Amino acid sequence: EPELRNGEAWLGVEPSGLYVFSVEQGSPAWEAGLRRGDRLLEVNGKPLHGWSTFEQLRYQAAKDQQPLKLAFLQNGQRIEREVMQKQTVEKDRFDNEHPVLLFGAFEDRRASSLVEVEKIPVQIPVGKALTKAVRVVPQEIGKTLQGLWLLASGQLSSKNIGGPIMIYKVAVQSAEAGKDVFLQTMGFISINLGLLNLLPIPVLDGFHILSAAFETIRRRPLGLKARIIANYIGLAMLLMLMLLAFKNDFVNFLLN
Secondary structure, rough: OOOOOOOHHHHHHOOOOOOOOOOOOOOHHHHOOOOOOOOEEEOOOOOOHHHHHHHHHHHHHHOOOOEEEEEEEOOOOOEEEEEEEEEEEEOOOOEEEEEEEEOOOOOHHHHHOOOOOOOOOOOHHHHHHHHHHHHHHHHHHHHHHHHHHHHHHOOOOHHHHHHHHHHHHHHHHHHHHOHHHHHHHHHHHHHHHHHHHHOOOOHHHHHHHHHHHHHHHHHHOOOOHHHHHHHHHHHHHHHHHHHHHHHHHHHHHHHH
8 A cells, every 4th residue: 555645645636746738749758658647757767746847857868868768657557668859949939949848748737827826025125236236237238248149140030129119018018017027127128228339330339439449549530531431331230220120010019
């Protein structure tokens, strides 16, 4: 007789977290024989206590380039299978590619979506807030610079560039999520705009700083003709960027 560990076991019920709710046909889980209603037991000899444990173990197995040695209960019978997960790529609406580790079996999330989680606001002193800002702001600057590099190198689709409509949409969504999220989002947008202004593009402050440094080294100012040509080039670049942003806004938010 199995050991009864808690009140749920005494009553003959158990958590549904390890029961398979759905299986995608043709997926590795389907090919292994896993079906709706089966109960996951072990992965690579390690007992499972919840779906989150299963997710951690399957991602670790993929990282180690190892198959999943899966044990599950089907119609009261213990079955053991070796499953090789598939690496696939999905695209979002901006044509960005995201790697996806495909297993093909899913838990039932309906119950958790019905539970309203209580959020408790926590106030911290101003000093700690400033300390956290000193730590967070450089991280956000790094993310922005990384995004600019991905755009410039073509690794990130230009469809991610947005204009005022995208900013409005993001602001509305963040405001609906709460005051703290809204303020964080506005701060992130401000960091983005500040870094863009520091790019060495003519008519932006970044170019003026660069030209001032160059003039200091040369010990004479740039010629008037060179300044005019540089300003025309910078203005043309900004206009093209604005047209691209407006086009993306129109396609992504107005047409869709």
